[in-house]
Amino acid sequence: MSKEREAGDGPHRDAKRDEMQQGGAARCRVCGGGPLHRWVHLPDMPLTEELHPPAHAGKPFLADIDVYVCEACGVSQTVGMRDLSPYYIDYGYTVGQSAFASLFMERLAVAVRDRYGLKPGFSVVEIGSGDGVQLKSFERAGARVYGVEPSASLCQASRARGIPVMEALFEPATAALLPEAFRSADVLLLTYTFDHLPDPSGMLEAARQTLHPGRGLLVLEVHDLDQIVERREYCLFEHEHYTYWTKETLKGALGRCGFRMLTSELLPASQRRGNSLLIVAAPMDAAHVPDGRAEADRIGTTIDYSGFQTELDSGIAALDAFVAAESAAGRKVAGYGGGGRGVMTLAAMSTAGQIAYVCDANKALHGRLAPKSQVPVVDIARLAEQPVDTLIVFSYGYMAEIQEAVRKQPNAPQRIVSMLELLK
Ligand SMILES: [Zn+2]
Known part of the structure; x- marks a missing residue:
């Protein structure tokens, strides 16, 4: 969790000033x-992690999100x-609680090792290594591992798990500070970190210096902009993201920075996390061979940039119309998912006030309010105490797990619906 801060402090004030200067x-x-x-x-969107206690109600950071x-x-x-560096210091984001996410991490480690024939003792460096849970999977797969992570509390959690980590934001100069044994790494890994970096080309340059030139592998997981657009999934536009990638634009940027994309099919979509674009690349002169699809991918896009704002507005209107119709029919509505998807989706809705509460498995969020929308985040047990008729699932990527958990509750809602269905 991010530490509570007064509005107008530190990164907030700087961000506002920067907005005005742009x-x-x-x-x-x-x-x-x-x-x-x-x-x-x-307009007026909050930070995804800034859920606050009721006493702080009404003072969250809000700024427009504009994507070019x-x-x-x-x-x-x-x-x-x-x-946002002061913000990341206490950024306690982790996905380690979900069985599906844990399985994904295991599969990722094994798939990288097996597909590229990595021998026991292969070296893995993860940038934005969080609590070390992904690196633990690589260790189980036979790797030597090392993390780089700016959050002090996550570094502590990582070390408690036995995963060595450097407390730092990764910059080109950081490559030289890695322990000797990791300065010519076999694998460099960034999962949902690359799009949080203001200078992605600088990151790729640093990655090339960190990786072994002949056998190094760069593994990147980012949100897939083509899918965001197709699903009208506006909640993935966040202040914390500097860049948004499609397979084609990522391939282009990699090529300009001396990398070749090897595959975007390391794991099938059913085994990846929600809206994940997972690619593997290698330095241009490395011995790895790209798969046919990575070679064939053309540079170009099917996104209708001039028409998307209308699509986005229609998606939000459809979501609002659904909640309004449920309320008008006397049916109570709650949500599931107090993470970024829930926070940002609610922040853009005019009917958020008609959503009684949002359930989440993360206990650290309980008793807090989603920024801007002020919807309280509660334990799933609330469904029994204060029953609703309809549950909108914001964290749809874990739909099967959530349905199972919700249906076990007394007075479970009659209808459980994915946010994605309502955005259409
Ligand atoms: Zn450009």
């Missing part, structure tokens, strides 16, 4: 070119810099 002549943060065209606008696309390289991105 002009129209911005250069692309990936290729340095442009021009940039805005195609997503979400670069005409030169096609990468979608935010404009301007905001220093």
Whole structure:
């Protein structure tokens, strides 16, 4: 959990000032070119992690989320810099509680090892290694592992698990600070970290310096922008994201930074996390051979940039219409999922006030309010105490697990519906 802060402190105030300073002549943060065209606008959105106790109600950080696309390289991105580093220090985000997520981590480690024939003792460095749970999977798969993580509390959790970690934000200069045994690594791993970095090209440059030139592998997991657009999944546009990637734009950026994409099919979609684009790349001169699909992927996109804002607004309107109709029919509604998807989805809805509460398995969130929408996050047991007729699942990626847990509750809601169905 992020520490509670007063609105106007530290990163908040800086972010607001940066918003005001950003002009129209911005250069692309990936290729340095442009021009940039805005195609997503979400007004007054909070930070995904800033759930607060009721006493702090009404004072969350709010700023517009604007996403631009670069005409030169096609990468979608935010404009301007905001220093969220103080925010990351206490950023306690982790997905380790879900059985599905744990299984994914095991499968990822085994798939990387087996597909590329890595021998016992292969070295793995993870950037943004969190509580070390993913590296633990690699260790079980026979690797020597090392993490880099800016959050002090997550570093502590990682060390408690026996996973060595450096407390730092990874920058090009950090590569030289790694222990000797990890300076020419076999695998460099970033899961849902790459899109949180303001300078992705600098990161790729640092990655090339960190990896063994002949056999190194770069494993990247980011949200898939093509899927976000297709599903109108606007909650994945977050202040914490600097860039948004499609398979094609990622392949292009990798190529410009001396990497070759080897595959985007390491694991089948059914085994990946919600909306995950998982790719493996290697330094251009490495011995690895790309699979046919990675070679054939053309650079280009099917995203209708000029039409998406209308689609997005229709999605939010459809969600609001559903909640309004349920309320009008006297049916009570609650949500499931107090993480980023729930927080951001609720923040853009005009009917959030008609949602009684949001259940979540994460005890640290219980008793807190989602920023802006002020919907309380509660234990799943609330479903028995204060029954509802309809449950909207925001964390739809764990739908099967959630349905199972909800149906075990006394007075379980009659209808459990995925947010994705309502956004259409
Ligand atoms: Zn560009």
